[in-house]
Amino acid sequence: MTHPVLPLHPGKHALPAIPDPADHARHVRSRAPGATLADHDGAVLVYQDRVLAHAVANYGGRRTDWVRGNLRLLERRGRRLAVCGGFGLGAPAAALVLEQLIALGIRRVVTVGTAASLHASLAPGSLVVCTRALRDDGLSHHYLPPAPYAEPSPELTRHLTGALAARGAxxxxxxxxxxxxxxxxxxxxxxxxxxxxxxxADMEAAGVFAVAEHRGIDAAAVLAIADSLADRRPRRDHPRTETTLHTAVEAALAALTTAARE
Structure with a gap:
């Protein structure tokens, strides 16, 4: 038997899909007429409940049920932004909520998560801006043609890197x-x-990049080191990891605003 490759149906990325995220947006607007995110600079995706709670405590925001998970719409320095969490881990969960955000008008997204280090020199709490992601996930192959990597937006990645540097990260x-x-x-x-x-090593970046490229929006990713695969430090709640995640969310919001002004 020939070893299967993903996706099982060749050329799937170029075919139209039966389900359409626009259907979700229409359903939302049937309950909340005028629901839109097109007037927002972008959205930050987070994966840890404590990180979302910290963002809510520091930035406030109105909670909506427009997408799967806890979506918070906030104003920061006169700009409209969104933070979304509580939707689960992994590329499929991130892609589901990202598709819904895009259908409602989001054009930029920064994913802020944790990762394991592949190099012993990266200590817990170190931040890594992902410049490309090896596609060993099960989702990106349904969105993009075969290739080893999925790529982020160079411009949004530049803004994210600059915002982190400005905060001394x-x-x-x-x-x-x-x-x-x-x-x-x-x-x-x-x-x-x-x-x-x-x-x-993470679970979401390649999937987020693939959905963003397929839908023609900008995406970037920053990951906080939580454990190591290089010298096998088991995962634990290191205080520096949580602190740098908070810094990463703040920088992501700033990067989205800067990118929107260009």
Missing amino acids: DTRQGSGWTTSAIYRETAPEVARYGALGALT
Whole structure:
């Protein structure tokens, strides 16, 4: 038997889909006429409940049920932005909510999550701006033609890097490895992808980049190191990781505003 590759149907990325995220937007507007995110500079996706709670406590925002999860619409320095969390982990969960946000008008997104380090030099709490993501997930192949990497928006990534630098964050830039199987990461993979220059292992970046490229919007990603696959530091709640995640959210909001002004 020939070993299957993803997607099982060749050329799927170029075919129209039966479900349309616009249907979701129409459903939302049947309950909330005038619901739109087209007047917002962008959205930040977060994955940890405490990070979302911190954002709500610091930036406020009105909660809506327009998308899956907890979507907060806020004003920051006279600009409209959104923060969304509580929708789960992994590329499928992130893609679902991102499709819904795009259908409602979002044109820029920054994903702020955690990752495992592939290099012992990256300590817990270090921030990595992802410049491209190895597509070892199960989702990106349904959105883009076959290729090793999914790419973020260069412009939004530049704004994100600048916003982090302005806040004095300990930040590196580099590629990452996105996988859908966090309990099946192996030593040969860590060695191989680390040798290729990948700094991190995460579950969402490649999927977010793929959806964004497919839909023609801008996306960027920043990841806080929570544990290590290089010298196997088991995951724990390191206070520096949570602190840098808060900094990353603040920088992401600033980057979205700066990008929208260009």
